[in-house]
Amino acid sequence: MEPVLEVRGLVNRFGSQVVHDGLDMQVQADDVFGIVGGSGSGKSVLLRTILGLQRPSAGTVRLYGKDITQLSEAQLRPIKAGYGVAFQEGALYSGLTVLENVQLPMIEHLELPPDALDGLARLKIRLVGLPAEAAAKYPAQLSGGMVKRAAVARALALDPQLLFLDEPTSGLDPVSAAAFDDLVLYLQQHLKLTIVMITHDLDSIFRTCNRVGVIVDRRMESDTLERIVNYPHPWIQAYFHGERARARLGAEHGA
Amino acid sequence: MAATVPRAQAFEVRRTAEGLELELTGEWRVREVAAIETALAAIDLRTVPRVRIAAEGITELDLSGAWALRGFIARARSAGAEVTFRGAPPDQLRLIEQTLVDEPARALRLEAVAPGEPGERLLIAIGRYVVRSAHELVHGLAFLGRSLTTLAADLAHPRRLRPISIVRHVYDTGITAMPIVALIAFLISVIIAYMSAQQLRGLGADIYVVDLVAIGVLRELGVLLTSVIVAGRSGSAFAAELGSMKLNEEVDALIATAADPFELLVVPRLLGLVIALPLLTVIADLVGLSGGALLCRLLLDMPLTQYVNRVEYAISPTTFWVGIIKAPVFALLIAFAGCYRGMQVRGSARELGHLVTVAVVQAIFLVILADALFAVLFMRMEI
Numbered sequence: 001m002e003p004v005l006e007v008r009g010l011v012n013r014f015g016s017q018v019v020h021d022g023l024d025m026q027v028q029a030d031d032v033f034g035i036v037g038g039s040g041s042g043k044s045v046l047l048r049t050i051l052g053l054q055r056p057s058a059g060t061v062r063l064y065g066k067d068i069t070q071l072s073e074a075q076l077r078p079i080k081a082g083y084g085v086a087f088q089e090g091a092l093y094s095g096l097t098v099l100e101n102v103q104l105p106m107i108e109h110l111e112l113p114p115d116a117l118d119g120l121a122r123l124k125i126r127l128v129g130l131p132a133e134a135a136a137k138y139p140a141q142l143s144g145g146m147v148k149r150a151a152v153a154r155a156l157a158l159d160p161q162l163l164f165l166d167e168p169t170s171g172l173d174p175v176s177a178a179a180f181d182d183l184v185l186y187l188q189q190h191l192k193l194t195i196v197m198i199t200h201d202l203d204s205i206f207r208t209c210n211r212v213g214v215i216v217d218r219r220m221e222s223d224t225l226e227r228i229v230n231y232p233h234p235w236i237q238a239y240f241h242g243e244r245a246r247a248r249l250g251a252e253h254g255a
Numbered sequence: 256m257a258a259t260v261p262r263a264q265a266f267e268v269r270r271t272a273e274g275l276e277l278e279l280t281g282e283w284r285v286r287e288v289a290a291i292e293t294a295l296a297a298i299d300l301r302t303v304p305r306v307r308i309a310a311e312g313i314t315e316l317d318l319s320g321a322w323a324l325r326g327f328i329a330r331a332r333s334a335g336a337e338v339t340f341r342g343a344p345p346d347q348l349r350l351i352e353q354t355l356v357d358e359p360a361r362a363l364r365l366e367a368v369a370p371g372e373p374g375e376r377l378l379i380a381i382g383r384y385v386v387r388s389a390h391e392l393v394h395g396l397a398f399l400g401r402s403l404t405t406l407a408a409d410l411a412h413p414r415r416l417r418p419i420s421i422v423r424h425v426y427d428t429g430i431t432a433m434p435i436v437a438l439i440a441f442l443i444s445v446i447i448a449y450m451s452a453q454q455l456r457g458l459g460a461d462i463y464v465v466d467l468v469a470i471g472v473l474r475e476l477g478v479l480l481t482s483v484i485v486a487g488r489s490g491s492a493f494a495a496e497l498g499s500m501k502l503n504e505e506v507d508a509l510i511a512t513a514a515d516p517f518e519l520l521v522v523p524r525l526l527g528l529v530i531a532l533p534l535l536t537v538i539a540d541l542v543g544l545s546g547g548a549l550l551c552r553l554l555l556d557m558p559l560t561q562y563v564n565r566v567e568y569a570i571s572p573t574t575f576w577v578g579i580i581k582a583p584v585f586a587l588l589i590a591f592a593g594c595y596r597g598m599q600v601r602g603s604a605r606e607l608g609h610l611v612t613v614a615v616v617q618a619i620f621l622v623i624l625a626d627a628l629f630a631v632l633f634m635r636m637e638i
């Protein structure tokens with residue numbers, strides 16, 4: 001089957017600093033793919049490249065078989081409508097209510113009558129587990145967890161099949177983070193989404209991801225979760241078997 | 256976009272003896288939803304006892320598609336028809352029902368808030384406006400008071416003044432504004448000289464052009480126009496800078512470390528502008544007088560020495576000071592409006608834009624109001 005997302009030989013260079021050097025990555029439909037890497041390893045640059053926010057120095061990025069690095073802004077438009085992105089800090093439009101935030105992509109891309117616009121946006125807000133009252137609130141009035149959920153609601157506005165999440169559980173308490181993981185799984189199962197998420201949260205990875213890509217030495221090692229934890233690379237070992245991870249892995253194997 | 260792509264029909268309708276058979280086919284995706292909704296709305300549901308929907312033929316159904324189907328089902332039910340599915344209803348419908356399980360209660364609550372009579376609403380609006388304005392006034396005065404007491408306390412303990420910060424603001428608001436202030440002062444003196452020369456030449460009173468330029472620029476226009484430019488440049492800069500610091504929680508971070516934002520942010524801006532604006536005014540006066548000299552030379556063939564002599568004769572010892580004394584007051588007003596509005600920003604980028612606009616408008620308004628008061632005061636003092 002054709003992969004949903006395929007990155008080949010990606011090179012990203014800023015002046016003399018090389019962030020990615022021949023990075024490969026493949027995401028199949030229905031995957032929950034976790035991107036892991038040390039601070040400064042270029043996770044965000046990778047995401048920005050995949051989203052078409054910046055052009056790579058070399059390499060290809062194929063979304064549904066189309067190489068987005070070769071497309072113009074106009075040609076990218078329908079492809080961008082096909083995926084949703086929830087940014088790390090939410091990036092909600094601060095001057096709009098949650099409802100208007102969710103409606104904005106719909107207004108931009110669809111020609112829906114007002115009542116359908118309203119109903120669909122409220123549906124998405126409820127779907128991500130926000131109370132109905134949250135629709136009328138402004139982003140500044142929301143808690144951190146609610147902002148993340150609202151960002152997902154906006155990302156789901158156009159019923160995408162592919163969802164990008166940038167550090168969805170960062171800044172959340174463990175209980176909220178676990179609830180957010182459940183949300184990710186719930187959405188993945190019920191909407192048959194393919195999810196690509198950048199994360200540091202080991203709990204999140206073990207709970208939600210079936211495949212993991214680790215950015216090490218400017219490339220990506222990716223495999224199923226079960227296999228990648230045993231890769232010999234020192235950073236991968238330190239990440240999955242370090243002080244903070246040991247307790248988690250023990251619990252996992254014991255179960 | 257959806258309209259340009261030729262699309263397979265999303266459903267077929269058959270009318271049978273029992274009622275309506277709806278055979279769903281093809282893709283029910285978000286891009287087609289607008290068209291599907293229109294097509295569904297066109298189905299005549301009058302005198303239809305039952306509707307049977309066959310959904311197995313759908314190749315793709317997303318939430319938006321299911322939403323359109325749900326809307327149709329609700330319409331059929333409210334028209335009195337019994338709606339059944341041939342085979343299993345799509346999962347997505349169940350997901351929507353599950354998500355919106357407590358929705359009707361919310362809709363009812365919303366309707367409970369009914370708007371009053373038009374007259375009543377106007378009264379309410381006026382009342383709200385008055386209360387809000389009163390709050391504004393109190394808050395504004397509190398801000399001004401806090402700024403001035405902090406300033407006084409800092410002046411009493413000069414070590415608490417922030418010389419580097421003050422110098423930066425003198426540079427940003429003063430030095431970098433010199434070119435535009437000089438240019439505007441020059442152009443204004445050209446305008447006064449040109450206009451008055453045209454009028455006075457007919458009366459043979461050419462020499463009074465010099466009086467008009469000198470007194471006009473020194474007493475009023477030099478300081479007023481400089482203040483208006485600075486209000487536009489620096490009033491907005493103060494509001495935007497402090498406003499985005501508020502949005503970034505930088506101000507909160509200061510307070511949390513027990514640093515006084517008034518001492519660190521407001522007072523240096525006040526002092527910086529109080530230093531810069533009089534200096535800018537001196538430059539505007541100089542350039543204005545020079546512009547007048549040039550114009551008198553070109554328009555009236557007046558030699559420079561005669562111009563200088565006439566300026567000395569026209570102005571009294573106080574003329575220059577009457578102008579320059581206003582500059583620090585205007586500077587305080589501009590800095591106050593900018594800082595106050597900036598510190599009011601909470602929450603959103605839109606608010607930032609709104610308050611920056613308010614800051615500039617109010618700064619200019621306050622400057623002109625103060626200038627009018629000064630004019631009355633000086634007349635009473637017979638200066």
